[in-house]
Amino acid sequence: MSAIPATRHFAEFTAGVNHATLPAAVREALTVFLLDYLRVASLGQRMPWSAWAVNLGRELGGNGHSTILFSEDRTDPERATFINGTYAGSIDADDVHVGSMLHPGCIVISAALAVGEARGSSGERILAAIAAGYENMIRIGLAMQPSHFRRGFQSTATCGGFGAATAAASLMFNGADRAQRIAETIGLVASFSGGLTQFYHSGSTVKRIHAAHAAGEGVHAALLAQAGFSGPADILEGKDGFARAYADGHDFDKGLAGLGSQWRLLETAIKPHAISARVLSAVEATGDLLREHGLEAADIAAIRVGIPKIIQGRLTVAEPKDVQAGQMSLPYCMAMVLKQGRMVPAGFTINIDDFEGALADPSVMAISKAIACEPDADAERVSTEQSVGAKVSFTLKSGRTVEKFIEAPKGSASRPFTLDDHIARFRAEMAKRFAPAQVDALLDEVRNLHKAANADRLMQLLASRT
Secondary structure (H helix, E strand, C coil), rough: CCCCCCCHHHHHHHHHCCCHCHHHHHHHHHHHHHHHHHHHHHHHHHHHHHHHHHHHHHHHCCEEEEECCCCCEEEEEHHHHHHHHHHHCCCCCCCCCCCEEEHHHHHHHHHHHHHHHHHCHHHHHHHHHHHHHHHHHHHHHHHHCCHHHHHHHHHHHHHHHHHHHHHHHHHHHHCHHHHHHHHHHHHHHHCCCCCCEEEHHHHHCHHHHHHHHHHHHHHHHHHHHHCCCCCCCCCCCCCCHHEEEEEHCCCCCHHHHHCCCCCCCHCCEECCCCCHHHHHHHHHHHHHHHHHHHHHHHHEEEEEEECCCHHHHCCCCCCCCCCHHHHCCCCCCCCCCCHHHHHCCCCCCCCCCHHHHHHHCCHHCCCCCCCEEEECCCHHHHHCCCCCCEEEEEECCCCCEEEECCCCCCCCCCCCCHHHHHHHHHHHHHHHCCCCCHHHHHHHHHHHHCCCCCCCHHHHHHHCCC
16 A cells, blocks of 8 residues: 555646656547547537536526637636536547546546636646546546446546546646645545436436536536635545445555556547447447348347456346437447448447437347347456457358457557547548638647647637638
8 A cells, every 4th residue: 555645646646747748658648538529529519418508507607718619608617617528428429448437538628628728727737637637537446446336336427526626626726735735626526426327227318417517526626625625635545535435345556556657548448439338349349240241130040249247237238218228238239230231331430319210210129139148258358447348149040150259349448549540530520510721720729739828729719610
C-alpha cells in the first residue's frame, strides 16, 4: 500500500500533470479522444433526449461563457457540461475503458472544455486537465471493479464524477495548496455519486444522462470548492468512504500502480458501433462470417456465441424492451447484423437510429431469441481490461459449421483505428454541419489545441452554423 492515501495520491498526481512533459503517445491520444468526442457529440445532439437537456438548461437559467456545442448559446460551466455530456455520452458510441467499465471522454472532455473556456485556460492546460481526468477516472474505476458492477452500479455514473472533478479542479486551482483543493473537490463529488443499473432489466432513458449527470456534478463540486466548501480528502479509502460504500472489495494498490509513468488512458477503446463495448467482438465476428461465406440468416440452423462469464446476464438479454436495452444486448446486436445477411459491408456501422427500425421488425427479435450465449474458455482467456473476445459459430442447414473467433474488436487498444481513420470519421460527421473550409479549420484547431492561448477559436468554430 502506498504511504500516501489514495485520494491524496490522485490529487498530487493531477497537480503535477503538465502537457509539455506528457509522453508523445499520450499527447497523440488526447487528439484522438477530442476528435472522437466531437464526432459522437454531433451525432448525439440530434437525439430527442438532447433537446430535453437543452430545454431543461434554458428553464433553469444560468449565465456564463461556456458554449453549448453546435449552437450560439452559452451558459454556466455546470449546465454546459451537463448538456454537452448528454450529447456525447447518451448514444453508447463514445470511447470506453473496458476494465474499469466506464466512458471517460464524454465526461472529462465536456467538463474540461466548459471550465477551460469559462476560465480562459490555455490549450495546454485544457489538454493536461483531460489527461489527468481520464487517468484518475479509469484508475479509480479499476480499483473498484468487478465488485462495484456486481453490486448494481454503473461505473460511468459513479466514478465519472471523479474524472470531471479532476479536470475542473485542475483548471480552477493554482498555488501551493493546489493538490489539497483538488483532493477536497474529489471529496465533495463522491457525496453526489450515483448510478444504478436497473435500466438493464426495466428499460427507461435514465442511462442517457448517467454520464452527463456525473460530469455536471464534477464541475459543481469544483465550483463548491472554489466557493469555500470542502469534502473529505480521504474519501476514496476512508473508513466510511466511497470504496467501502460502493463495493464489496477494492484494490487501490492496483489503481495507483504506475500512476504518472504508466498511462492507463492509452487502453481506452474507440467504438465502431453504438453498442456496448463488450459485444463488439461478437458483432464483428458475425459480420465477417456472413460476408466471407456468403450467408443469409435463412441458411443457418443454429447460432452459438462463446463469451466470458462476466457478459452473461445483463448483456445477453435476448428480448430487449427498448433501444437502450437493445444496444446492451449481445444477441440482439448480432441479430441486427444477421438480418442484413451477406449484404453487410466491411467496416459497417450500427448507429443508434438502426435500433428503431430493428425493434419494429419482429423477425430481428426472433433471430435474437434463437442465439445461444454460452461461457467459452477461449473467450475468457483473451478477455482483458482492454477488450472482450467472442467466438461465433454457425451450424448451417447443410450440416457444415463455420466459426470466427475475434480476440479483440476493431478500435480496441490492440487493434486501434489509425489517425487517418479518425480524421475521416470526424470529417464525415462534421461535413453534415459545416462547409468544407470550416471543417478544415476545425480539424486544424483540434490538432493544434496545445498551441492555443485559449479555447475561444475552437468553441467559436463549433458554435458556427452554415
